[in-house]
Amino acid sequence: MKNDIGPYRIYVLLVVAGLISAEIIWSWKKDKGAYHVKETVSNLAVFAGFQFSKYLFAGYQLSMLVFFAGLAPFRLPQSGWVFLLTFITADFIYYWFHRASHLWKPLWAFHMVHHSAMRMNLTAAYRLNWFSALVSPLFFIPAALLGMPPDxxxxxxxxxxxxxxxxxxxxxxxxxxxxxxxxTPSSHRVHHGSNPIYIDKNFGGVLIIWDRLFGTYQPETEKVVYGLTTGFLSHNPFMLVLQGFIDWFKPAGSKSPIVTSPPLLDISPEK
Incomplete structure (x- = not known):
């Protein structure tokens, strides 16, 4: 099994690196300023920590789902139709998990790092909290109780x-x-916008129909301003991951030590 997985991961990493390289070239040629050296490095540092956390918490995540699957009154067979049902169910659950992560402060503590990027590019996708694996399986317990295979x-x-x-x-x-x-990228750009019209919109993962059904859909109608509403946070990966928890435990009324954002247009690589 290891011999099969190893090359697969290498191919995935090569594809990811190729897409990021292509986007960097596109940004440079079109003068889009989508990449900034320090922010890109911090994105990759957060990603490295997240990859380590996946190995750390993988056993916990799977054992949690296996335990509740054992409590299900019936078990669905492992077939193509069941996988499709599971995929749609997981996407529906993800919508509510994502929405709750914006509306409930304890979950926002985990999710805030993802929205702290001041620029939208493929490396920003990997600004994921190192401890998110502690809470994400809890939202998928209903799928396990419905008899869907944990794998x-x-x-x-x-x-x-x-x-x-x-x-x-x-x-x-x-x-x-x-x-x-x-x-789509357009819908997700809206989700990352700090513009008042874009806040708490477009929570969907693969399907946007949940946003349309539950009144959280917003098309891209004005230029998106990325980042937190409080502005620039940090380039320190530990600060990025932990700041949400620090804010969570602060006394009511205290201010966050978030500094003012640098000018949004000043996004050229540092010299």
Whole structure:
């Protein structure tokens, strides 16, 4: 098994590196300023910590789902139709998990790091909290109790996150009728906007139909201003990951030590 997985991971990393390189070239040629040296390095540092955390918490995540699957009154067979059902169910659960992560402060503590990026590019997709694996399995317990195979749940959630990597870019414009059903880069740019019209919109992972059904859909109508509403946070990966928890435990009324954002247009690589 290890011999099969190893090359697969290398191929995935090569594809990811190729897409990021292509986006950097596009940004440079079009003078889009989508990349900034310090922010990109911090994105990759956060990603490295997240990759380590995946190995650290993998056993906990799977054992949690296996335990509750054992409590299910019935078990669905491992078939193509069941996988499709599991994938759609996982996407529906992800919508509510993501929405709750914006509206409930304890969950926002985990999610804040992802929205702290001041620029939208493929490396920003990897600003993921190192401890998010502690809470994410809890939201997928209902799928396990409905008899869906735990490995199908894990694969569905992994594919959901993998798809979202492609959404973090300004290189792709509007996609017409596709945006009525699927989450797209345009819809996800809206989600990352700190513009008042964009806050708490477009929570979908793969499908955008949940946002349309539950009143959280917003099309991209004005230039997106990225980052937290409080401005620039830090380039320190530990600060990025931990600041949400620090803010969570602060006494009511105390101010966050978030500094003022640098000028948004000053996004050239530092000399």
């Amino acid at each position: 199908f749940i894990v694969i569905s959630y992994s594919l959901n996150l993998a798809y979202q990597f492609l959404l973090h870019t300004e290189a792709v414009g509007r996609l017409g009728s596709v945006e009525k059903v699927m989450d």
